Amino acid sequence: MKFKAKCLSLPLTLALLGAALAACRLQMPREPVKKQGFHMGTIISQEVYGESADKAADEVMKEIARLEAEMTVTKPGSEIERLNQMAGRGTVKLGPDSFYVLKTAVRYGEMSGGSFDVTVGPLVKTWGFFTGKARVPAPDEIRRLLSLVDYRDILLDEKKLLAGLAREGQAVDLGGIAKGYAGDVAVGIYKRHGIKSACLNIGGNVVALGSKPDGSPWRIGIQDPRGEKGSYVGVVKVVDKAVVTSGDYERFIEPEKGGKRYHHILDPATGYPADSGLISATIIADSSIEADALSTSVFILGLDKGMKLIESLNGVEAVLVTKDKKVYITGGLKESFTASGEKKGYEYIEKG
Amino acid sequence: MSILKKGDLLLAAAIALIALAVSWSFKVFGNGDTARIAVIKQKGRVIRRIDLDRVTGSETFELKGDYPQLIQVEKGRIRVAEAGCPDQVCVETGWLTKRGDAAVCVPNGTIIEIEGEKSEVDDATY
Numbered sequence: 001m002k003f004k005a006k007c008l009s010l011p012l013t014l015a016l017l018g019a020a021l022a023a024c025r026l027q028m029p030r031e032p033v034k035k036q037g038f039h040m041g042t043i044i045s046q047e048v049y050g051e052s053a054d055k056a057a058d059e060v061m062k063e064i065a066r067l068e069a070e071m072t073v074t075k076p077g078s079e080i081e082r083l084n085q086m087a088g089r090g091t092v093k094l095g096p097d098s099f100y101v102l103k104t105a106v107r108y109g110e111m112s113g114g115s116f117d118v119t120v121g122p123l124v125k126t127w128g129f130f131t132g133k134a135r136v137p138a139p140d141e142i143r144r145l146l147s148l149v150d151y152r153d154i155l156l157d158e159k160k161l162l163a164g165l166a167r168e169g170q171a172v173d174l175g176g177i178a179k180g181y182a183g184d185v186a187v188g189i190y191k192r193h194g195i196k197s198a199c200l201n202i203g204g205n206v207v208a209l210g211s212k213p214d215g216s217p218w219r220i221g222i223q224d225p226r227g228e229k230g231s232y233v234g235v236v237k238v239v240d241k242a243v244v245t246s247g248d249y250e251r252f253i254e255p256e257k258g259g260k261r262y263h264h265i266l267d268p269a270t271g272y273p274a275d276s277g278l279i280s281a282t283i284i285a286d287s288s289i290e291a292d293a294l295s296t297s298v299f300i301l302g303l304d305k306g307m308k309l310i311e312s313l314n315g316v317e318a319v320l321v322t323k324d325k326k327v328y329i330t331g332g333l334k335e336s337f338t339a340s341g342e343k344k345g346y347e348y349i350e351k352g
Numbered sequence: 353m354s355i356l357k358k359g360d361l362l363l364a365a366a367i368a369l370i371a372l373a374v375s376w377s378f379k380v381f382g383n384g385d386t387a388r389i390a391v392i393k394q395k396g397r398v399i400r401r402i403d404l405d406r407v408t409g410s411e412t413f414e415l416k417g418d419y420p421q422l423i424q425v426e427k428g429r430i431r432v433a434e435a436g437c438p439d440q441v442c443v444e445t446g447w448l449t450k451r452g453d454a455a456v457c458v459p460n461g462t463i464i465e466i467e468g469e470k471s472e473v474d475d476a477t478y
Contacts, residue, residue, distance in 0.1 A: 047474075047475070199474060199475050201475050201476075201477075204476075204477050204478035205477070206475050206476070206477045208475070212474065218474045218475065219472070219473045219474045219475075220473060220474065220475050220476065220477055221472070221473035221475070221476035221477070222476070222477055223476060223477065223478035230476065232472075232473065232476065235472065235473055243477045244477060245477040245478055247478065250478055282477055340472075
């Protein structure tokens with residue numbers, strides 16, 4: 001056998017490299033189907049493996065759009081919009097999805113002692129987040145609207161799928177839980193199509209189905225709340241988990257340029273953006289709706305109460321970042337969490 | 353301009369540029385902290401796995417097949433040194449050093465890759 005040595009020009013080398021890459025793509029088994037779309041006021045991206053990946057990804061995207069149409073309060077005609085309009089006047093019939101989400105929201109209201117409260121709707125509206133007309137409301141306006149916030153005023157009739165709000169002026173906003181539910185619905189669709197490996201990202205809510213096709217866990221970066229987009233305080237390895245973060249850095253208003261910032265997660269106790277000492281709360285759980293509701297709850301509750309809530313639940317882990325750059329990690333993440341912010345001044349503390 | 357000639361300056365500039373490029377590539381493509389395992393597959397079957405960080409010296413071995421390939425391994429890197437195939441794509445790929453790097457020979461049905469993805473994460477929560 002003889003080997004030929006060759007001397008090639010740079011352009012030819014580059015061309016061959018390109019060909020090598022193309023060949024690599026052909027040879028690698030099971031390239032994922034990747035799809036992106038804009039729904040629920042955010043970007044959705046999917047990476048799906050398997051024979052029906054294309055079909056499943058399309059169906060997931062359609063389903064998320066449908067759920068948005070049912071639950072949004074920013075576009076007219078949704079089921080939740082009708083519920084709000086009928087506040088204090090009667091009940092409305094909901095679809096099974098909206099009903100389930102509302103029922104689950106009430107459960108997390110109880111669990112969090114009212115820190116998670118979807119009846120914060122009137123306040124969200126008056127702050128005007130995401131409307132382009134955001135402003136800081138007057139204190140007495142906040143006080144007046146605060147009296148309308150109480151998840152215990154949500155009336156539910158499970159048999160008839162009827163829901164109502166006890167008092168006029170009350171309004172539900174599912175912004176802290178609907179994306180989470182969409183994640184669970186997506187997992188159901190993937191499974192129905194026989195998909196064993198997929199990663200879905202709904203505006204930062206990550207849902208990892210199974211492991212990666214090579215059997216290794218998905219590596220999910222947790223955004224550094226004070227760093228550039230795409231820089232992480234740590235990376236968590238997950239299989240069949242939802243990973244959801246609530247933070248003060250992602251969506252906020254800044255009434256005066258360079259002035260005080262007001263983030264969008266309102267504390268139902270004060271009517272102002274939550275100021276619990278946490279700047280980011282990441283929850284890792286089996287279900288995405290649970291992770292979504294809990295990340296908001298814990299972000300509002302703060303470190304001590306939040307940790308207590310997490311520790312009272314089975315199979316729920318958390319990464320909590322405080323204002324003074326301490327990162328608290330629950331014990332169950334010992335093996336799967338890798339810190340990556342030491343050089344940026346973060347200090348890591350294991351809890352429980 | 354008596355001591356330094358134009359050529360010297362050019363050379364110095366070139367060296368500085370290369371140094372910059374190398375340090376930048378380390379930053380961007382840094383090897384991270386996990387091992388680099390080279391996996392050699394032929395027709396879908398794993399032929400051999402090599403922990404590149406534990407290699408000492410230089411080793412070469414032949415991958416048999418329709419178009420035999422000569423594989424060379426050194427500490428932290430692996431390449432197809434020579435190949436009997438007509439296209440030479442795998443040879444031209446050069447040294448593989450980073451996770452996610454791969455050299456493919458379609459005619460011989462082989463893939464040599466360093467395990468792992470190029471980026472540090474698969475997705476991100478925010």
